[in-house]
Structure formats: C-alpha cells, structure tokens
Amino acid sequence: MKKKQISISAVFRILLVGSLLFLIVFSLITQRVANTALIRQAHNASQSVLSVYVREMDAQAMDIERYLYQTLSSNSDLERMRRGSDELGVITAKQNLAGLFQQFLTLYPVASGVALIEPGGDSTQQMSSSYQTNYSDVLAINDYVQEIILLNSYPKSSWFAAQLAGPGNLLMRVIPFGDFFCCVWITMESINQSLSDYDIGEGSTTLLCSGDGSVLNRTGFENPVDFEKTSQGQFVQINQQMSMGNFRISALLPQESITKDLHSIRIVLFVLILLLLLVFPISFLLVKRSVYKPITQLIGAMEQAARGDLKSRAEEAGWAEFQTVNRYFNHMMGEIRGAKIEAYEIKLREQRVKRHFLQSQIKSHFYLNCINIIYMLAQNKDTQSIELLCLNLARYFRYLSANSDGLVPLWNEIAQVENYMEIQKFRYPGKIDCQIAVDGEEDDCQVPALMLLTFVENAVRYGQRDGAVTQIEIQVKTEGENCCIYIRDNGSGFPGELLRALNEASDDIALEGLDGVGIKNVKSRLSLLYQGRANITFANDQGAVVCIRLPKEKEDDQ
Template sequence: MLAFRTFSFYNPCTGKFTAHSLRLPEVNFRCKGAFLLRRSIKTRLIISFFLVMLPVVVFLIANTLYAKNVVRDKVSETYRSTLDMFGDKTDRTLNEISNYVNKMAVLDNDIGLLSSYPYGTDDYYLTKIRIQNKLQRDNVFYNPVNTLFVYNSQDLFFSTLGSYRNMNEMLHKQLPFIVTDNSVQSHVWKTWHDSSIDSGDFLIRIEEVPDSAIYVGAIVPVSELIGELSIQWKDGAIGQSAIFNTEGRQLDGNTENNWFPLAHQSALQSALKSDEPYRYVKDPQTKRRYLIMSRPSSQADFTTSILVPESYILQSLPFFQRATYFMTFGLVFIFALYLFFIRHTLFKPLQLLIGGMRKLTFGNLDVRLETNNTIEFVFMANTFNTMAEQIKELKIGMYEEQLRAQKFELKQLQAQINPHFYMNSLNIIYNYAALKDTDSVKKMSLHLADYFRFIMRVNRDLITLEEELKHIANYMDIQKFRFPNKLSCDIDIPPDLLSLALPALTVQPFVENAIIHGYANHRKPFSITIRGQRIHEGNTACLLLAIEDSGTGFPADILEHVNNSDASPSAEYSGGLGIMNVIQRLRLRYDGLANVRLYVAEGGGAGVRVILPITVEKDLIALAEKETVTTHAI
C-alpha cells in the first residue's frame, strides 16, 4: 500500500522550511502495542520455545509430585499400622483390667461380705485384710496398672506401685468427686488429673458393688502408656507421639514434653477430630508440613497421635527434587543464552532496520545502516542504504521542480490583473481627459501607476503591513474615482504592528473581493473596516487581521467551502479565485500555521479573519523606520 509522507525541506529563497509530500510505502507504526507484540518474531520464538520445553518441565514436575505422593502414601500406611498396633494392644490391656475390676465388684465374695459387716468389727477388718492381700497380689500382674483400690464413704484401702503417701492423699481428695461423676460410672476409662502424684494425668476405672456403696477401681498412669508408646515409636528418632483427652489437652504434657510444634492448636484439633486415617497439616509460623495420624481408644476417652515431619518422609527424594530444579533452571539458563544469541544475530539487526525505516518514513533521509557478518542482513542493509540514497536524490529533484513551480505560481498570482478593473480605470482617465480635468487625470494616473508597480513587483516575497495598507489605500483611491462619495475604508491597527512582515497581497484581495461582489447596490454608501491586533495561540504569537464590509455577505456554500479547508475555487462562485489564491499562498508560506476563516459580520456583511504567525524578518527591519497613525480614514 502506498501513501503520501510529508517531508520538510529548506527553502533558500524564503529562509523557511516548507512541507512537501513523497509517495512511500505505508508503514503503520501507530498500531496497538499488543498487536505488534503478538506479531513480532521475538514473541513467536519465545512462545515456540516454551511450547517445546513446557511439556518436558511439566513432565518432570508431575513425576516428582507423583513420587512424593507415592512415598507419602506408603510411609503413611506403615506408620498407621504401627499406631493401630499400639492402639489395639492398649485397648486389650484396658479391657482386661476392666474385666478384672468388674469381676471383683460382682463376683468376689469378700467384697460382697464387706458391705454386710459393720465398720470397725473384727469380721470387717479380717475381710478387709483378705481384700488387701488380693489387691497387692493382682496389682503386679495387670500391667500397666499402678493402683487398685476399694472405696466407700467410711474407708479406703488400696495397693499401689508408686508413692503410698502421694496416692493416699490423691485418693482421699479426688474419690469423693470421682464417684459422684456420672461419666466416670459409665463403664469406661476416664482421664483425670491431679498434680499431687508424679504422673499428673491418669486413667481411672471404677465399678460399684451391687446393692452397696462400695466401689472397686483401678488407676493407670498416662506416663505408663506414653512410655510404651515411646518404646514402640522410638520417640524423637522418626517423629513424635502424644496422648490427648477429648478436649484436646495433651496428657502428661509439661513444658519439656509438649513437643507438638504446631503454632496454632486449631490445626491439631481438626486433625484429632478427623475421621481420615492420616492428613497433612502446616505450621503457620514455620511453614513446615507434618503428617499427623490419630487413633481414638475404644476403652477410654483419649486419643493417641503421632506427628512426622514431611521432610523426614521425603528424605529419600532430595536428589530427584534437586535434579528437577537444576534441570528447570538449566533450561531457563539455556533459554537465556538462546535469547542472547538470537538477539545478537537476529533481533538487533531487525531493530536497526525497523528504526532506519521509521526514521526514513519521518523524513530523515541521511540515515544509513551498519552491516554485520550475517549474509542476509548485509544484503538488506546495503539495499536499504541504496534505497535511502535514491530517495534523497529523488527528493532533491522533486524539491527543485516544486521550487520552480512555486516561484512560477507566485509570479503568476502576483501578476494577475483584473481586466475589468484595468478597462474601467482607462475609461475613467479618458472621461476626465475629455472633461479637461487634468488634476483628476494626474491623480488617477499616479494611483494607477503605483497600483501596477506594486502588482508587478517580483523581487521581494515579503512586505510590511504598512506597505500592504498603502497599496490598499491606493486601490481605494482608484475605486473612489468610479464611485464618488460612496466608498470608505477605516483602518484600526496599533502602530507597533505596522512593521510586521507578511506576504504581498494578503489583505488587498479581500478588499477587492468586497467591492466587486459585496457592493451590489451602487446607490448606497459602502464601508470597509480593517482591524488588527496581536494574539497568542498556545505559545505562538500571532497577528489577527479582520476585514469586514457592509455589503451582501458571502453565500452559504462559499462559507462552508472555504471554512472546511477546501482551497480549490468553486465552480458556482467564480469570484472566489482571489480568496483561494491567498489561502494557497499562506499555506505554502507558513507550512499550515496560517488560518483564514470567513464569517458573517454584524449587519449581514462579509467578514474575513486572517491569523498569521509573527516572525522576525531581518531584511524588513529597515523598512519600518517610522510609525503611521493608528486610525485613519481613506
């Protein structure tokens, strides 16, 4: 696709940069960034590399995750079997002790007779001694029982393997509360705590003798169960174990033994109440993961739990994990080297070529590309440099041709003479000569000579605003000979603006157009007003000239035709040639910075507003040596 591109060339005649157009291939550099990125070679190469390597990386990661899951499952099953073995053994032992307590309370004759003897009699003490001997005998056989006791409201006797004094103190203090606790009498083992004994936490099982207020019971210290659990689990070598009551409190858990490293007990509580055979939890503080398994006892209200760090479970996989990570990082490193290589051999030359094309598109025809060792890019760079040189030569030829055409057009525009104006002026001179009015003939001849001298001047492109106004005054004097006492022209321009430079015949064609087309009724007076002031548009100082008349005004199609930046003459309005010529000359001169706009003046007449950027012309400073009066009437 071909399109015109605008280039700025230096005009040695005017000392200005003018705009010209060349037909070059259209390159849309204003496309959206996402669209360009999606279609770039770099993006496609990166995407293709990832499409090839991503399945490999995904396979390695998936293989590692699968291995981890297999190890977790197998190790968890092994640890679960170990925990179940301990739980089953503990439940069997507690069940045997429960059966013994139940037989003592229901089937033992001495305990049955004890309730029939009054307290303090010889038969009562003899029966008590026989029961005491049985308790001492059986206490050794039922491991891990620590204490067997018989209790009523008047008496307590027991057999213990621990401190007799501490146990006696604890039983006298706690048994009145224990026997009244309904949950203790529910034929299950209950956890209890008393700091007066060494273990602190213990399991207690009591059975009431039928038809009496006598209770037979057994006490198992939790420390005994923890000891057996530690022996079987090898506490600390693999993981850690503990026993919890139904409220989630660790039994026999002092500061040293409170080993569970979970920062928040909520994770532990949820794991204890879970029906899952095992689950993994994370410590919120250390971010470490642990395998936790729990098994509630069927004989007592406690739960046995073990905790194993995941790092220990996966200790056989670090090599494969590190190998996966190294392979991933190795692929990324290889990709980085690959990008560096193709950047040096492909991307960088392409960027240089694209940058050169962009500069060439924007008019910088002196750009040249350097070549590298790649054959393809050497050919492309040489071709680009040759193309740029040819475009530069073409630009110079086109510039010289356009400069000649511009000079010819400007001379032609300056040399345009309205034949009707010329013939009317000669007729006026003839009529004054016929009337032998020599003074009027002299004035008319001088005005006409000055008018043609100004029109035919070709040695200067710019004149001062004062010279333009003098030419307008000379033109109005000529027209006043045709329409005596009918025409007037008022000029209101500050003196400091009269020395400003502007192209010749910038204002006069609008005055001439006003008289030719706006002065329709020659019987009525016709006035023209020219005002000027300095304004600012952005950071640019401009000269504003407004030409208004009291005539018929512009037709609506001409207003739309000119104000829509259409500088071609209208077929329906042949008189607009002078206006269009002015607009074309100002556009060429000021590179589109000048502005001409038509409007309807007050009273319905025609109005023209001309805005020109103010420039300092050194060769015109000498022309503005004196100031003229601000407001004068012609």
C-alpha cells in the first residue's frame, strides 16, 4: 500500500493552524499554571503567617496555665480563704488575690478575665477580676462555671469553647485547686484583635472554629460551616489546628484578589496571537515562492530518475543553495549512469565467487573422509568393498560435477546421502542404519548441494555409542510454507554449552567437537541463497536433532 505523501504547502498550512491552536492551548495552560502558582504562593504565605499566630496562641495558653499553677498551688491567701475562720484574714486574702489577678491580666493581655470560684458558695463571696468584661458578664461566667463544675462536664486538661447569652462565645480554661477552681476566659473581641496584627492576605477572613465546625469569632456564617461549599470557586482555604484545645484557625482568601494580576498576561497572549495571524500568511507566500517551487522542480527530476530515466536533469536556478544542490544532483546522476552496470556485474561476480568458495570447502572436507575410508579398506585387503566404494565415489563425483550451481532437487540430494551411507556401512558393518521418510510432494524441493551430507556425517561420527547400533533418521515434511528436514540420531546428543553455541545467531562461535567448518558453511550458504528466510535449529531428544527449514520458493537473489 502506497504511503500518502504530504506537500510543503500542506505542512505550512498545518503549521499555521497548529501554531494558532498551540498558542490558544498555551494561553489557557499558562493562565491555569499561573493561577495555580499564585494560589499556591498565597496559600503557602498565608499558612506560614497563620502557623506563627497559632504557635503564639498555643504558647500563651501554656504560659497562662503554667503561671496560674505556679502562683496558686502554694498560695497562702488561697489557704487562708479555704479555712475561712478569720474574717479579716479572708478579706485581706481576697484583696491580695485580686491584685494578683490584675497583675496576671497585665502580663497576659490576650486573657479577657480570670475568676476564683468556690462551688456552691455565695456568688458575692467569689473572688473575680476581669478585663474587657463587665460585672454582669462576670456573674454569668461565674454561674456557668459553677454549673459545669457541679456536673463535671468540662475538659480537665485543655481549653474549651463556651457559648453564653451575655458575654457571647468564649475560650475557657478551668483549673482545680482543692476546693476552689480558677477560671480563665478569652473573648472573641480579644481573639479578633490579636488576629488583626497578622497579615493573612488581602480581603481574607479568619475564622476560629470549634471541633464541630461552628464559627466562634464571626457572625453571618452557617453553623457548622460547610467549608467545601464556602470555599469552592470563591476562596482558598487554609486550616491550622490549635494544640491548646479542640479548635482550629481557618483563613478564607478570595481568589479574585489573588489572581487579579493575570489580566496583563491575557493581554500579552492575545497580542501574540494577532501578530501570528499577520506574520504567517506573509511567510507562507515567501516560502512558497523561494523554497517550494525549486524543491518541486528538483522532486520532478528525482521522479524521472526513479522511473529509470538516468538522463534527467534539474534546472540550476534560484537561490545559491538550490543551485548547488541541483548541480550536485546532476553530477550524481551522471556518475550513477556510468557506474550502475559495472557495480551490478561486480556484485554478481562476488556472489558467484563466494558460492564456489563455500562449496569447495565442503568438497575438500568430504574428500578427506572418503580417502580415509578407502585407506582402511585397503589395509584389510577387501578388494570387493573397495570396488563398491569406488563405484559410490564415482557416482558422488558425477553428482558433484553436475551440480555446481548450488541448488539441487531434494530427491537427488537424498540419493547422494544413501550413496554416502552405503560407503559408511563398509566402514561400520552391522553398526549403522539409516531410515529416510519423505512426503511425496516434497521430492522436488530445491536444497543446497551437499547440505544434508554435512549433518549426516556428524551423526555418523558423533552419534555412535559403544555396543549400540547407530540409528539415523531423515524425515522431510511440510510445515506451513516451509519444507522441514529433520535429521535425528540415537547418540548422546549435543553437550549443553555446544547446543547453546550452535543455536547462536553469530557465525563467529567456535564449534568444538563437531564439523564446525561444514556447519558454518551450510549456514552461510543458506543466508546467501535465502536472505534470512531459511534457518537451522539444534536440539536434544533421545539423541541429537537437527531441523532445517527452507522456504518452498526461493527469492530471486540477483
């Protein structure tokens, strides 16, 4: 199937449309990436600021608890109030504790108030001191704390949120000291005032939320607040958990204020697209005139050469570069015309010489084996066997001289193998047997001359075992589009390392223990004659097995 070709003009049109699409996609991706980068940068910056605030609040809460523990654990005024026997002493103790609490609120301005509460006692006798909290709110806080103390329904080791009608939402910490309880609270006004000192982000809203998601320091939010719904498409949400209690600080940054600087990027990208729309048509016309036309003329000359017209020439005109290309093309065509026939003939001669050389190697190898057999028979003075052997050799020489082309019919090759086996039976009387089975339709299959004989020789030489008859089996059958020839013996088979070497694709492996030259020559001839479509595999199956696969029709190797 002929592959569809694309012209330069089509490439430029595709390039124009592709560039526009690229700029549009690039613009969208750039805006998206820039938007994401700005949001990530704002998120990280705000989270850093929020982390500082949370660490500061957690540290102050820990300092408050540590201060109260150290101050009230061994306070003599508290012990005097606990005994209550000396009325004047109790009044003095209350005054001392009031001054102590005022000092505490001065040291920790984030705390809005502190009170010392005796459960079940008269509220007018409770010592309390507050900052930014009126007296009625103090009484409400006092009543609330007495209630949760009696019900034992407050966290023993952390701050908690309290919602009261008068004071509103508070963060509270209740610390027991024997019969008395010290209560510290922080109002939402104090929380918001401390948050205002930290720049979370332009237009941001900072929320103090309890564990169930209820907003404590702001109004106008649904309780519990659905942060996913609130921040989706409108805000960037930053959360920071507080360790002083089950609270978290959540900041909502409006995306509009974060991405407002992207407007200038959109303008720049729009201008680039307009410039591209103006530049590309002009560039297309220039390229078509100065590049496309000369290339088209050169392609026309190449097409003539491809059709066999070696006299085709390209016009040496246009830019200097195209003149140079066309001049070298014309020179190359002249060289090709003069060298084509000579190169073709040299190639044929090389292939012919290589075939004859490979076949001569096989002939020499076989000559030595035959002479050795004649020598052994002469030593035994077996003239009748020598006569029969000489007759077989004469048939062999006649076969060899009549088949120098390299390919012979399979039946003819098998007849030569039978002739060779007759010779071997003289050498190993009663110790060798050969069975040949050929599918009738494979008789005319063409095979390289003396190919089978190389592997039969190896089977005779290396397939023998002491005291056993050497059985050699040759089977020819069809497998798909291939003619397959199997040569088996009942010997000990190929050693492991040798078997791996035989099946290697490389021809440089030394095949020790076998007729390595003959096998390499067969492989080389098959590669030359069939161009990689034939192969030989070696295996062990109760002896050595050689499988030769040949295509039924050989490709033209000219």
